[in-house]
Every structure is written in C-alpha cells, then in structure tokens.
Amino acid sequence: MALSSPSHFAKAASMSGVMDIDYILHHPFDNFSIEAVTGGKTTLHGTPSDLYHLIRENKKNGVLLPELYQTCGTEDFLYEDNLAFRDFLKKKTSTRNTWKLLVNTTSSFGIKASRTYWSGSNV
Numbered sequence: 001m002a003l004s005s006p007s008h009f010a011k012a013a014s015m016s017g018v019m020d021i022d023y024i025l026h027h028p029f030d031n032f033s034i035e036a037v038t039g040g041k042t043t044l045h046g047t048p049s050d051l052y053h054l055i056r057e058n059k060k061n062g063v064l065l066p067e068l069y070q071t072c073g074t075e076d077f078l079y080e081d082n083l084a085f086r087d088f089l090k091k092k093t094s095t096r097n098t099w100k101l102l103v104n105t106t107s108s109f110g111i112k113a114s115r116t117y118w119s120g121s122n123v
Contacts, residue, residue, distance in 0.1 A: 002066045003054035009066040016072050019085030021049045023078075051085065055092055 002012030018024050021044040024034055038044065046053050058065055068089070072082035 004048055006063055006065050011067045013069040016076050016078055019081050023081050
C-alpha cells in the first residue's frame with residue numbers, strides 16, 4: 001500500500017514478505033490456493049501488486065517514497081527474494097538515500113535474520 005500511495009505513508013515495513021509477486025505464483029503452498037487470490041493469472045508483473053513495477057513507476061514520475069524497513073530470517077524460504085529486492089532498491093536509489101544493513105543477526109529468541117532499513121527522500 002505504501003508504494004501504491006506513497007504520499008499517504010511516512011514509513012512502511014515488510015517482515016518476511018514476498019517481494020517478487022510472481023514468486024508466490026510459482027511456489028507451492030500447502031492448504032493455500034493462490035489461484036483464489038490471483039484469479040488464475042500466470043503473472044502479476046507490471047500490476048499494482050508488483051513492488052518492482054511500483055518502484056520503477058514512482059521513480060519515473062519523481063514520486064517521493066516513504067522510509068522502508070525490511071527484515072527476513074536467513075533460514076526463511078523468502079530470504080533470497082528479500083535480498084534481491086534489497087539489491088534492486090540499492091540500484092534504484094539516489095546518493096541521498098541511506099542503507100543500514102545488519103546481516104545474520106540473532107534476536108533474543110535465537111532467530112537469525114537479515115534486516116535492511118532504507119531511508120530516502122526519493123528513488
């Protein structure tokens with residue numbers, strides 16, 4: 001929502017989120033029908049559900065984005081997806097943006113995670 005309507009949000013967070021929307025279309029889930037959510041579409045790239053598309057469109061239109069916080073466990077099946085999105089954002093941000101990355105940290109519960117905090121006034 002924050003990337004669809006960035007003027008309405010100051011900050012947004014993703015915790016073990018799906019960053020590439022097509023990933024969930026092609027990843028099997030037990031007891032979950034992705035077709036029920038997508039209407040049977042084979043791709044969601046280029047739609048309002050595509051975070052990469054929203055970043056590109058906002059950049060093209062000079063839209064200011066909210067600060068983003070991203071975290072994902074290093075053992076999470078979405079870890080590589082989250083790293084790819086982090087790297088994509090790094091390439092799309094200006095020098096006025098700041099990245100703080102804590103890799104392979106361990107929480108007080110013993111959970112290993114990678115956290116990225118993106119603070120920027122524009123992509």
